Amino acid sequence: MVNPVLKVSQLTKRFSDFTAVDGVSFEIRPGEILGLLGPNGAGKTTTIQMLLGLVTPTSGSIEVFGLDLSTHREEILQQVNFSSTYISMPQALTVEENLWVVARLYGLSDIAQRIDRVVRKLEMEEFRRKVTRKLSSGQMTRLALGKAILTEPRILFLDEPTASLDPDVAYKIRALLKDEQRSSGLSILYTSHNMREMEEMSDRIVFLQRGRLVAEGTAQAIVDRFGQTDLEEVFLKLARESTASLSS
Amino acid sequence: MKLHRVTALIFRHLYLYRRSLPRIMEIFYWPFLDLVIWGFITLYLARYQPQLPGFVTFFLGALILWDILFRAQQGITITFLEELWARNLMNLFASPLKPSEFLVATMAMSIMKVTAVSIVMAVCALVFYSYNVLMIGLWLGPFVLNLVVTGWIIGVFTTSLIMRFGQEAEVLAWSMVFLFQPISCVFYPLEVLPAWLQGIAWVNPAAHIFEGMRAVLTTGQAPLGDLAWAVGLNGVLVIGVVGWFYRTMAYCKDQGLLVRVGE
Structure with a gap:
């Protein structure tokens, strides 16, 4: 078992x-x-x-x-990681900056490659350098999910x-x-x-x-x-x- | 202009005050503190005016040092508030981040802010008033370090209160430190205070720093006694306030307040 x-x-x-x-x-x-x-x-x-x-x-x-x-x-x-529709990410940071902070928080290596992979997986290329407060709610949800899977x-x-x-x-x-x-x-x-x-x-x-x-x-x-x-x-x-x- | 829309807004804010003790207190807080601070300064000037070598020396030095303490406290509390405003606390505390790491990060932010503000203030004092803050001499280093630690103590204490009472207590981030100003003896010596208040001021590390600063500027003597008191009190209070922060965090986790702190 x-x-x-x-x-x-x-x-x-x-x-x-x-x-x-x-x-x-x-x-x-x-x-x-x-x-x-x-x-x-x-x-x-x-x-x-x-x-x-x-x-x-x-x-x-x-x-x-x-x-x-x-x-x-x-x-x-x-x-362990989590994603919730009801939790936000820092609004003044860009998508990439937010992911970078999370990666540092979890002590990940190869941060740039990991972020690239997550950005591709969740189709976030077009808004990866956009400030989070300017994202649509759908893009925000993808970022929250990206943050959750980034740490594998x-x-x-x-x-x-x-x-x-x-x-x-x-x-x-x-x-x-x-x-x-x-x-x-x-x-x-x-x-x-x-x-x-x-x-x-x-x-x-x-x-x-x-x-x-x-x-x-x-x-x-x-x-x-x-x-x-x-x-x-x-x-x-x-x-x-x-x-x-x-x-x- | 529609009166009903104006009154709607007035009621919207009055509703806030109806159930919020911190907001009600803030209305009376600043006038009360102004009265206390300027009252003691007036007493000081009335009593010692002939003996004072130069107001500028005392007041500008005191102002710059006080701002260091204030910014050190803000560095801690505002960093926490930034996370609260961004609704990011859950992301942080559901990660492997330890409370001690959170505190150290806020202290690092505090040092950066203090450094930037100190440079700007020192340069402005030099340019506008020909006042060189370095005239305090080598004692400036230990004075600043101790004031930063006192600022951290007040900052961690305030952060704990905001964590416990939620966003409605965020006014404390700006007002709490001024509760300590009358008993820090920033602009007047300890002896100006009534006897009962001197006892309270004595356990405030900042009061010893400002006493030390005045001693250096008036007599040029090494303020070793004042510094020893400040270091000792800071050591004891840092341990106490960090313990208080951990206790508050445990309480907030038990009551589910940590996930609702932004509401």
Whole structure:
């Protein structure tokens, strides 16, 4: 049996009397894309923030590459990266300067060649010398993704990576991520509100609702379990249950 | 002109003050500090005017040294704010970057800013007032070094508060250092302060530096005692404030504030 690259056990986060994540356990295997799905407020973002060491869990454990995140933070984060639509890069720097800073931050060698490679992969040639504040939202998303793959991580956390992209670029990004997964054995934790994308990208899906894990398995297995026609129907059913329980 | 649009904007800003203690405090902060600083200067001049060899010597020297402390503090706090404004803190703290490395980087930025500002101020003082800052002599080096460290202490303390209370506390980046100005005895000697305030000023390393500067300029004596106090206090306070920064960071991570600090 292959050891998981990420193992989350009984992860819980409480903010005063509000429980954002409640005893969640899951794992990611090497080279696997795991979809993290759930309506707004389900605890996806808090979970990712805990996995990145930005929020301290109330209880539970996070093991990455067999190491405890709380005691091996630096070692683990060296091999992990993330991209989120909701996080920005310094606006006054050019695309290249931003990538250069990230490369230095992670202590990479052959920086110029690596940046060239990422720029080519994400088709950023035409705006590589442009100041970040002048980028369109689609270009900004590509830069955020470029920053994430520049460090050649072993695990990538992607929070809605295609949210502001047009269908053509989104398709290319998905193809690129699949290619990275195949060629380098990259493991990805992926969140998206695009259910078709989730079905296409994820090897397995973890479904969160009000901080709890309510389903885990392949997209088809989850659809079957809830007796719906597709993942979108499952999502709508669970999201409406969440809304109803909040208003009652 | 539509009154409703004007009032909309007024309300937009009043709403900010309704729940923000730092903003309310800032309204009263500057007038209060002006009163304190200039009040003590007036007392000093009234009491010692006949004995003062030259105002320019004292005041310009004090002003340049004070600005060094101020820029050293700004170098730390503004560097943090730049990351906050750019919504880049998550990128930094989700990388292998350690808090100690972050602090060292901000201190390096602070040294660069202090160097640039010091050169400009020294040249301006020479050109406009024929004032040579080097007249303080060899003691200028240790004075400057200690003031930079005091600036770092205030800078790290302020940064911790902004990290803890979020963007609404960013006014502290410009105002906090001036809370230390009355007890730094920049423009007047320690003895001008009321007895109870002298005790507080005594634990402020900057007060010993400015006392030392005045001693050099008036008597030419080596300010070894003042320097020893400044170095000792700076050493203790640096350890304390770095510990405070780590504690605040742990608290912010526990409360999820680090990822929301820009809001």
